[in-house]
Amino acid sequence: MGMKKVILAGALGIAALAGTNLPGLEATKASAASIESNLSTIEGRVVEISNNVISVESTMYSEPISIYLNSTPNIKVGDQVKATGKMMRNFTEFMVAKSVEKVQGTDTLHQGRYLEHVFAYEYEIGHITKLDKFKYGTEESDYVNVQYTGKDGSKRDVTVYLTQGQKFNVSDKVKVHMANAERSNVWSITDEIEKVNE
Structure with a gap:
């Protein structure tokens, strides 16, 4: 540069x-x-x-x-x-x-540098679109789906598994730390989420 x-x-x-x-x-x-x-x-x-x-x-x-x-x-x-x-x-x-x-309302969509391995920025800011429970054997935990805007402007989703008792509502604005996201059928991560106060 x-x-x-x-x-x-x-x-x-x-x-x-x-x-x-x-x-x-x-x-x-x-x-x-x-x-x-x-x-x-x-x-x-x-x-x-x-x-x-x-x-x-x-x-x-x-x-x-x-x-x-x-x-x-x-x-x-x-x-x-x-x-x-x-x-x-x-x-x-x-x-x-x-x-x-x-550009109105998009100055806080991403934070940090772009991470090629997860096709996202370090922190993606979006909204919760779904709250649900995930069962694995006898264990049950909450999860949320977060929709955010990708680098190319397209809408993307990440599932965040909540193991620490976090509570969110549909449409809450949140920030997801994407560095450790993994992909199976969908991108997912555990606990790397926080509410954004507007």
Whole structure:
């Protein structure tokens, strides 16, 4: 990530020395190697903020993409945002944003880093959709099904077995620690759940 910023800073240094305002800058003025495309939209989670540059992790790109802003927005690392602007390329792709906004209600869907082995973030936030009991021989324990939003925006479910007497209601907002989730027919985990106070 640091290398991309150094290369980009060098390529756009001419504009800074000339006193040109970056967001209004035409691609041909920034660098002969830059290529400008039409207006694009990127949605994703903010993973880094540095001055007026944010890095966003999006399902559209394999690596976080840098988004250049003309002011510091009221966002923080972990927020889910939608940025609209012009995509440019100078060794790597980046965006010069015309607007960046928080996506309503999704800034707390995920917490922590993405875990490839469970196809989820460390903590997934969702709602309880079912309460029931599970029988195994003579043993009986409670469980809940939690529906959360996956990285790609699809609805996913995880079953959480409750062995410590936890009590929840359908529609409670909860946070599930996914690091130790296992898969048989469905993704499941034991006790790694807590209620989220809104």
